[in-house]
Amino acid sequence: MTFRLRALGAILLTAGVLAVPSVAHAADADTAKLAALTELDSDGKVTSYPVKPGESVPVVLGVANLGTEPLPGVVVNVRVVNDVDLPKEFGNCQYYVDSNLDGAWCEIDRELAVGKTYALASFPVAAAAQARAHRWSSVIFQWYSKAWADRQGGIEALAKADSGRGTTPAPGPGADIDLTVRELPVPAEPRAIGFARVKLVLPPTSEPTATPTATATATPTATPATTEPTAAPATTEPADGSGGGLPVTGSQTATVAGIGAALLLGGAGALVVARRRRRSFTA
Incomplete structure (x- = not known):
């Protein structure tokens, strides 16, 4: 049956x-x-x-x-x-x-x-x-x-x-x-x-949700104004001479690097620090 x-x-x-x-x-x-x-x-x-x-x-x-x-x-x-x-x-x-x-x-x-x-x-x-x-x-x-x-x-x-x-x-x-x-x-x-x-009546089929992918944001880099070869970024030496300052970038990089090199060769490390401070104050 x-x-x-x-x-x-x-x-x-x-x-x-x-x-x-x-x-x-x-x-x-x-x-x-x-x-x-x-x-x-x-x-x-x-x-x-x-x-x-x-x-x-x-x-x-x-x-x-x-x-x-x-x-x-x-x-x-x-x-x-x-x-x-x-x-x-x-x-x-x-x-x-x-x-x-x-x-x-x-x-x-x-x-x-x-x-x-x-x-x-x-x-x-x-x-x-x-x-x-x-x-x-x-x-x-x-x-x-x-x-x-x-x-x-x-x-x-x-x-x-x-x-x-x-x-x-x-x-x-x-x-x-x-x-x-x-x-x-x-x-x-x-x-x-x-x-x-x-x-x-079946419930709607749920579609898999895509996981958002983090997109790296590019940091804009300033382009040197001159066509001359770019010297390595000069660093600001701390007063105690321990090294590890921030790189100096921008259109005045070459000039600053040249002056800094001459003063260092003349043994005027302290003058470099003083000139840097004045330049930062008047900029």
Whole structure:
């Protein structure tokens, strides 16, 4: 049965139509005429509900009683696969798991009037936090009369039969979900099985940020005014004669260097310091 459910899910996901009959359970003895309904967009297609990874969205799962008598209660089997999950919320639903399939059998104790359309009040589905594989998926749901479900042992027995090996179905911890009257379109060829569509909205892919590269700033160098060979920069000797002064640059480099050399040769180191100080003062 698991294989057949997955096959049905694959057909719905790829073709987007209900081209196969229900394969979950054969309700041959169920004479109630139930139609599965959902919202349609402006183009007449099944509405697609966007959902982000790690978040949930309510979907419209509707039903209509197309029989000739009121129906005292219904049961619905809801299934999702792959990156879509069913939050386990409602106390009148038995939740089960089978491999990549999440399901719930829910029993609604409400009488359905003939010809009226109803929908489950805010039935949520969620996208897995790490959802990536599937851009969109279907919520497959099928309606049965409560009388038929009771003949099968109730929703507990139905959920247990659908559970995967090593898993146990359980009800949700919250309040019961109910049906509310809601205007929904009835298809020309109604079926008890239908689907709603959810679309996975992935966050934008972040591009790697380039690391700024420091650009060295060139220090402008003054160009000598003369075309004569430039002498090595003269240095200012400190008064104690220990050396290591700053280089003298600029248009007067050659002249200053020449005077400094002559004075040093004459043994007038002290005069050099004095002249430097006066030159710096009058400049």
